[in-house]
Amino acid sequence: QKEVEQNSGPLSVPEGAIASLNCTYSDRGSQSFFWYRQYSGKSPELIMFIYSNGDKEDGRFTAQLNKASQYVSLLIRDSQPSDSATYLCAVWGNTGRRALTFGSGTRLQVQP
Amino acid sequence: EPEVTQTPSHQVTQMGQEVILRCVPISNHLYFYWYRQILGQKVEFLVSFYNNEISEKSEIFDDQFSVERPDGSNFTLKIRSTKLEDSAMYFCASTGQGDDTEAFFGQGTRLTVV
Numbered sequence: 001q002k003e004v005e006q007n008s009g010p011l012s013v014p015e016g017a018i019a020s021l022n023c024t025y026s027d028r029g030s031q032s033f034f035w036y037r038q039y040s041g042k043s044p045e046l047i048m049f050i051y052s053n054g055d056k057e058d059g060r061f062t063a064q065l066n067k068a069s070q071y072v073s074l075l076i077r078d079s080q081p082s083d084s085a086t087y088l089c090a091v092w093g094n095t096g097r098r099a100l101t102f103g104s105g106t107r108l109q110v111q112p
Numbered sequence: 113e114p115e116v117t118q119t120p121s122h123q124v125t126q127m128g129q130e131v132i133l134r135c136v137p138i139s140n141h142l143y144f145y146w147y148r149q150i151l152g153q154k155v156e157f158l159v160s161f162y163n164n165e166i167s168e169k170s171e172i173f174d175d176q177f178s179v180e181r182p183d184g185s186n187f188t189l190k191i192r193s194t195k196l197e198d199s200a201m202y203f204c205a206s207t208g209q210g211d212d213t214e215a216f217f218g219q220g221t222r223l224t225v226v
Contacts, residue, residue, distance in 0.1 A: 032213045043203050043217040044155060088155065092213045097168055099145055100205075100215055102155040 003027065004091050006103035014111050019076040021106050023089030026070070031093035033065055033072045038086045038105065047087075048074065079110045114138040118204050118218035125194055125225055133189045133221045135204030143167070144187045145205040145215065146179065155203065161187065194225045 005024045013019045021035075032051045036044035050056045050063040050072070062075040072091075076083055086105040094101040117136045125131050137144050146158040160167040161179055178190045187206075191198055204218040 034215075036217075041201075041222075043201075043220045046214060046216065049214060090155075097157070098143070099157045099160050099168060100147075100155075101157065104154040 003094050003101050004089055004103035006089050006106045008104060009107040010109050011106055012109045012111060013079050015079060015081060017079050019079045019108055021074040021087050023072045023103055024070055025091045025094065027094045028070065029093060029096065030091045034090040034100065035063060035074045036088040036090060038088055044088055081110045081112050084108055084110045116204055116206055116216050116218035118221050120221060121219065122222045127196060127225055128193050131191050131194055131223060133202050135187045135218055136185050137187055137204065137206035138216060141206035141208050143207045146189045147203045147205060148200045150200045196225050199223055199225045
């Protein structure tokens with residue numbers, strides 16, 4: 001079983017729409033959850049993190065965590081072409097490791 | 113805004129040669145990490161470093177790899193005898209104290225082994 005799973009995409013949405021990105025993780029002991037954005041050839045850029053069940057909003061971004069279902073999601077409202085990138089879900093504390101375990105990422109394409 | 117800096121941005125080396133990748137973590141951070149990303153694959157944890165010693169390492173981090181904090185600011189990753197399969201982007205990251213788990217990444221070093 002993969003530790004952090006994401007649909008590889010591409011997920012294609014029109015400009016102005018809501019993009020919904022999903023992630024599941026295998027270790028119930030995982031402590032915190034992160035969404036990074038990665039442009040091709042660049043390093044991961046932290047967008048949001050969430051520790052507690054529920055929703056967390058930051059501007060156009062909303063992270064959602066459901067620990068019972070081991071599920072994390074990221075919603076991007078009013079998607080812009082500049083949001084086109086690969087979105088990486090990362091889990092802290094997977095198997096007790098004090099480091100990040102990444103999913104393989106979902107490629108998002110926002111069509112103008 | 114504080115940032116993690118890495119040098120060089122691109123390193124080309126011949127198979128069997130030693131390479132040293134350098135990182136300057138955020139100044140008040142205490143935990144330092146190396147991750148790598150082979151082209152088209154996911155970001156993978158290599159090693160974490162705290163209090164001048166390795167805290168954890170993955171199965172990727174074998175005897176060919178070593179890390180060092182030679183002074184108060186630099187954090188280095190050495191690959192002793194590079195292999196073709198070491199070609200990847202190598203990212204340095206750092207986090208703060210205690211429960212602070214927000215990891216900030218450097219811009220990466222693209223290592224190409226020929």
